[in-house]
Every structure is written in C-alpha cells, then in structure tokens.
Amino acid sequence: QSVLTQPPSVSAAPGQKVTISCSGSSSSIGSNHVVWYKKLPGTAPKLLIYETYKRPSDIPDRFSASKSGSSATLGITGLQTGDEADYYCGTWDSRLSAGVFGGGTKLTVL
C-alpha cells in the first residue's frame, strides 16, 4: 500500500483535459515539494514536474501542477495519444525520512 494515494485510472478524449490527484499527509506533501513522472513499460520514468510546479525545459506547458495542503494535482491539457502512460507522484516524507510514491495512475486517451 502506497503512502501517497492516486486514482488507479483516468481517461479522456484526445484534445481534452485531465487531472490526476495525489493525496498525502502533513508530513509528506504538506511539508515538501512534489514531483510527477510519466512511466512507459520497459523505460525509465521521465520527470514531468519538479519542486511542485516547475517543468523541465523539454516538457511542454500542456503539463501543469498544483498543490493545496496535503494534496497535489497534475493537469494535462490538449491530450494526445502519446500521453497514454502511467503517471506517478512522489515526495519526501519528513516523518519517515524517506521518499514516497503514489501507486500510479494509468491514463487512457480514448
């Protein structure tokens, strides 16, 4: 059982917007920065968001993120078939002194 809680799956049509939630606690998301990764089978995770809101230079602005209290959200607009993947949130847990991840959310672009 993961420390962070994500919905197992989300889906939307091409061109639409989708959000993926990530729920934690005061010692995890509530106190630390959040990262988001895109994961395809057989490949390493790819960083989408770091320090809660920031995008690496190679990530388009279709990807955005926010945080409120102990929860974080990843938003993806203008969905493309290439966005189909598993998405993971992660953060530091100050109580555990360890990194923690959500269980992952499978995005299907219908």
Add this chain to the structure above:
Amino acid sequence: QVQLVQSGGEVKKPGASVKVSCEASGYNFGTFGIAWVRQAPGQGLEWMGWISGDNDNTYYAQRLQGRLTMTTDTSTRTAYMELRSLTSDDTAVYYCGREFCDKDRCYLVDHWGQGTLVSVSS
C-alpha cells in the same frame, strides 16, 4: 548532459545477494546524491534509499534496512546498491537516479539510469 549508466541484468537464487552499479557523468558528482528506486512486475515505484555523492550520508527505506547497503566510489563516480537475502519479492527493475538532498529532505530523482532487471528464482 547528465547520464547514469547501470550494470546489466542479474539472475539470483533465493538467499543470495545482488550488487548493481550506476556510473554517473555530466555533473558535479559531489553536489548530488544517488537514489535507488525499484519496480516489481505489475507494481508501482518503490523508493529504496539515497546516498550522498561523498558517501557521507544515507537514507534507507525502513522496510529494507538491514538488507540494503549503498556505497559510492568518488574516484570512478560510481554508486553501488547491494541487496542481501533475496526472495522472489525482490524480483524487479532497479533504477538509480540523481537526487538532491539538503540537510533534512530530498527532492527526488531528476535524471534516471536505464534500469537493471534483477530476477530471483530457484
């Protein structure tokens, strides 16, 4: 550019140990640490631990403490992850990643190695 190159896949018997290496290039090895993350078949990502580039500090996931040792060799810019007393539950792809930590927290991986498959089977 930042690159992390891991050693090749391993097949181990239950009870054995495995040691995976991760050679870093393209950045100041001493400024960042190396985290290890694994993904078992059909499962999510699991953060295993972190070691500073200068080998001075470590964080280990509580459930792996006692079986897991992380080390670095600054002369070769290589990090190592050794996991002992393997069981079939340790079958997974193991990833190393560059991860920055300050005095009391880490910011999770920003660059990843390619992954190393470790299979544990009798």
